[in-house]
Each structure stands twice: as structure tokens, then as C-alpha cells.
Amino acid sequence: MKVKDETVGGASLKSGPAPTTTLVPMTGPIHQENPDPCTIVIVGASGDLTARKIVPALFDLYRKGEMPAPFRVVGCARTHLTDQGFRQKMQKALGGKARSDDAAWKKFAAQIHYRSIDYSDDASFAGLGDFLKKEGRGRGMAQNRIFYLAIPPSLCEVTVRMIGRAGLAAEKTNGFGWSRIVVEKPFGRDLESAVALDKTLHDHFEEHQIFRMDHYLAKETVQNILMFRFANAIFEPIWNRRYVDSVSIRALETLGVEHRAGYYEQAGVLRDMFQNHMMQLLALMAMDPPSAFEADRVRDEKVRVYRSLRPFPVESLNRYLILGQYGPGLVRGKQVPGYREEPGVRPHSLVPTFASMRIFIDNWRWQGTPFYLISGKRMGEKLTNITVQFKEVPHSLFRKILGEHIGVNRLTMGIYPDERISLMFQTKYPGPRMILKPVTMDFRYAQGQKDALMEAYEKLLLDCMLGDQMLFLRQDSVQLCWEFLTPILNACETCSDRSETLQFYEAGKWGTQAVEELNRTRMNDSAAMGSKTQQFNSSTAFPPGGRGMAQP
């Protein structure tokens, strides 16, 4: 791998002689072990997720030689389809991917089956069990099963019960091998429902069989956070309150609610983005080094972060939380409706589509360091990144020449669309005068390694087949996140002045700059932590023009 010279803002930064670099694959060519032969049962296979993510990921794994031999995919849903009908539907969903590799598609398609079921009918699942046993016999097919719940959350509990009652959760009995269940986020809609879902899961499955899926965790750049932090000796010593001023985690989307109003009206941005993705990123950035790179060691450390979260003072939420809802506006030159005008949204809906949260972690490492979690729909640009802002130099030698402040060092971990890590630092601008110039040193994640990148659903499906729970959520972390968020949700949803709490922003208006501005105002606040900890309020945190927009 060649280290590239970067030219930033006119300044050329030589990264030194390119080191001889050996790529160290974490686990073999892509993985050292092959998964056991198994059947992947997709429940809700007539839906969007199956066509857009699950089957394309399985097909890509097949083309990469990563699927077990033999394997089989069984789609199940209420919709009546034949095997052939389901294969055609999946071929259409794959589009060019299937057309460009017809031979592979034909072999893959031969392993796909379909069964019509009723999610609350014992006989449907008994029939499914018979089918799994009968069809597997004589094909060297071990009776290992994955049940992937690609159904709306409201159907999960009943389906789990049916799978359990049909004896399909049992392991190593009646000729069955292992059995696993994949549950998609959201995991409940509050603490109570998350506990209820978990109880149902645990009535039939043990924790090692349960794979709670948040595809964000499997993005290469997200996985890279732990490598970056713990495979380099230079960052860990400064990864704490002494050197870090603040950490910002942003996930901005240009899209609106699209066709998901039914779900979004019940969820809003806090349930949709914060309970899972944002809290996971927070844990990866804040956790202590685990003793080993093993699923439970890593997940133990994440849980410790969640246990240390300072509860929000619900009586003064405005100091820690800003909620917004998009109004009409221009996104990439196209006029778009406001949230309340989207199909399926209530005309006076108070559901937030934007949130910015200031979080503190009460432990030795992070005491007093704010973590900003920011996510919104219909923003001016689509991006996910994390910025670690370091503290200013304690004493500036250059004060007389350069003034009071010297720009701080920033480490940015780009997750989307720029998959990169960049470190910003100060250099002397070449020439006779003493001028500082901030430059960045960049690493682009896909540099020369594009082929090795694995799409998140591929990685998670493969890990599930391998029984590796590292990138899946454990119940205690789900529960702790809900414990942290539920009082905020309650306060936001029950308070009489909800419309006061919610700010309205113009669609497409806020991009990185506006969010930067939002952060900067907050950084000032954080710089004054200690003497003026409580000075933050939402009126200073909004970018110019962002607040005070007429309510639609």
C-alpha cells in the first residue's frame, strides 16, 4: 500500500517514504473458516428488505465463494408465490447483478425455495419444520437453521413464539444442528417493549442464538474504529478528557421520510437513529480497550460506556437536546415538501426529524468531555462522520505573532460518503513570514483495496452463519440504551409544550457548515465548561436562520 502525498488547501504534505506495508487480513482470504452448511429462512420474504438487501448480499457472498456448501434459502411470507415466482422476483430485484453473471445466478437460484405461511399459525411452522427436514435429507445438508425476521416489529413476537412452539429453535435434537435467529432493529419502541421482546426471544432461544442486527456496525469504516484506536499505540494515550475537547458524531441525510411515514410517525429520529446507530458509534469511540478481540469482551466494554452515561436532567432538556422537524425547501435544487406534507404524516405532527444531543460519560476517562450526537433528515448533504476535536495548546509561543488562538487539531473519521481518516494539524506556511497553515493528512479507506470491501449485510450474514456475535447487539446494551433514552422520549412526548421544544428548519438548508456552526457554538460552551457549564441553551446552538423559522 502506498502512502499518498496529499495536497490540501495549496499546502503539500509529504507523508514520508512509503513504508512497506503488509495487509493483515483479520481472518484469512476473507475468512479462515467456512460456515457450516445451513438453511437461511427469511420470514417476510415478500418485503422490501429481502429484495433490496438480504438476497443481494447472499448472492454476492455466493459469487465470492463465501457461502457454505451446501446451503439453501427458504423465503416465507403470507403472499402466495411458487419457488419459481419467488426466484423471478429476486432476479428482478438483483437487476444487472444477476444479468451480468447468469451462470452464477442460475446455480444460486436453484438453492432458493418459497413457502407461504401465516405468521400466527402453528400448522404453518410445523409444515416449515417438515419441509426443512425432508428437503435437507440426502443432500449432505446439516440441519442448521437461521431464521431471519424481515417482518415489521409488530409481528416479531408472535413469529418467535411460532418458531419456538414448532421446535425449530431447539439445537442438537431431533436431527437438528444449530439454530439462530436474526432480529432487525428497532428492538422495541421503548424500554418496556424491548424487555417484552427480549423475554419472548429468551423463552425460546438462548442469548448465543440471538443476533440483533444493526447494519451500521458492519460498515468497514465503523469496524475500523476499533482497529484504529487499538492497533496504534499513539492514539490511546491522548484518547481522554485531558486531550480531547469534544467528540461529534454526525449522521445527516438528504432524504425525507419517503414511503416510511407509518413507521416514522411512531418512531421519530430518536428511536430511528439514536437508540441504535448513534449509540453504537458513541460506544466504539468512548469504550476502553477490551482484553481480547472477542465478541463478549468487546460488548462488555460497550456496556460499561452505557452504564456510565449521565442521565439527562429532564427538567432542563433544552440544555442538552435540540429537536427539529423539516419544513418545505430545496434539496439539491429540487423543491421538496415539509414533513407534515409527506403522505401518511399527520398534518400537525410533532415528530422530530432532527436531533442534536450533548452527552456526558461519567467515568475517569471522559468526565466533562461532551459528546455531540447529531442526526437529521432532509439536510443539505448526506454524510456520516465522527470528529474528535483536541484541546488547544496549553500555552501559545506564537501569541504575539499569531494572536490568541491557534486552530485545534481535529481527527475526522469519515464513514459516508468519504470513507477516510484525516488528521488536521498546523504547519508553517513556506516563506519568510511566520504564518500557520492547517493541513490534513489523509487516509482513504478504499485506496487500492476496493475489492476487499464487504457490504454491511454481507458481512453480518456471513458472521451469523459463522456464529460470530461481535457485530451484533447484546440485550444488556439494548436495554441500557433504552434506559437512557426512554426518560427523554417520555419528556418529549408527554410535555405540554412539545411544539415549543421542536424547532422547524428548512429542508436542504443545513449542511456540514451549518452543523459545524451548531457545533462551534457548542464548543464555545464546552470550552467554558467548569466555570460556565450550564450556559448552553438551544437559542445559541442553532445556526443562523435555522431557528425561528415560521412553524408550517
Ligand SMILES: NC(=O)c1ccc[n+]([C@@H]2O[C@H](COP(=O)([O-])OP(=O)(O)OC[C@H]3O[C@@H](n4cnc5c(N)ncnc54)[C@H](OP(=O)(O)O)[C@@H]3O)[C@@H](O)[C@H]2O)c1
Ligand atoms: N427495508 C429496510 O431498508 C430496512 C432497514 C433496516 C431495518 N428494517 C427492518 O426490517 C424489517 C423488515 O423490513 P421491510 O422493509 O422488508 O418490511 P416490509 O416490506 O414492510 O414487510 C415485510 C413483509 O412483512 C409482511 N407484512 C408487512 N406488514 C404486515 C402486517 N401488517 N401484517 C402481516 N404481515 C405484514 C409482508 O409480507 P406478506 O404480506 O407477504 O406476509 C411484507 O412483505 C422491519 O422490522 C424493518 O424495521 C428494514
